[in-house]
Amino acid sequence: MTLRMYDLAGADPARRFSPYCWRVKLALAAKGLPVETIPWRFSERAAIAAHGAEKVPVLLDGDRVVTESLAIAEYLEATYHDQPSLFGGPGGLALARFVNAWADAVVNAGLVKLVVADIVQVLHADDTAYFRQSREARFGMPLEAVQADRTGRWKPSAATCIRCA
Numbered sequence: 001m002t003l004r005m006y007d008l009a010g011a012d013p014a015r016r017f018s019p020y021c022w023r024v025k026l027a028l029a030a031k032g033l034p035v036e037t038i039p040w041r042f043s044e045r046a047a048i049a050a051h052g053a054e055k056v057p058v059l060l061d062g063d064r065v066v067t068e069s070l071a072i073a074e075y076l077e078a079t080y081h082d083q084p085s086l087f088g089g090p091g092g093l094a095l096a097r098f099v100n101a102w103a104d105a106v107v108n109a110g111l112v113k114l115v116v117a118d119i120v121q122v123l124h125a126d127d128t129a130y131f132r133q134s135r136e137a138r139f140g141m142p143l144e145a146v147q148a149d150r151t152g153r154w155k156p157s158a159a160t161c162i163r164c165a
């Protein structure tokens, strides 16, 4: 049975830019499992709503529907246990859950503020109004203002960059 996955795409269907979908593709690659990705846009809500989902990634494995990137990784680990392990046991799983929570709260939360207005430029025209409206409501300001001072924010300090030491 071919694994299939809804994967966020821009105007160019080859531009897949969701870090959450990247996680699942990395997990599938690590397990050596082929996947057929289905390019999905924000305006195509009905396609994933039909599977009971509101966000991507959505993994389809026969009749099974799995959502949430970490839950998908855990599903793959439990279901395809003959393939290489993603976590290497309970300790690795606990570490993965910690890193996942940290990446959501720190990495992605910081990263999105550096690129959110740029994302608009690569979206399909059907997606731009929704994306702008929903993200401006989230940040409480225009997207250009969110990333306005980004060059002053991304520089690593000497303390965090070992190559500068």
Ligand SMILES: N[C@@H](CCC(=O)N[C@@H](CS)C(=O)NCC(=O)O)C(=O)O
Residues within 6 Å of the ligand: 008, 018, 019, 020, 021, 042, 054, 055, 056, 057, 067, 068, 069, 070, 134
């Ligand atoms: N916690 C979820 C987050 C998934 C998520 O936020 N997906 C975004 C794309 S990167 C999405 O589908 N958003 C739909 C929307 O904003 O309407 C996971 O780890 O899978």
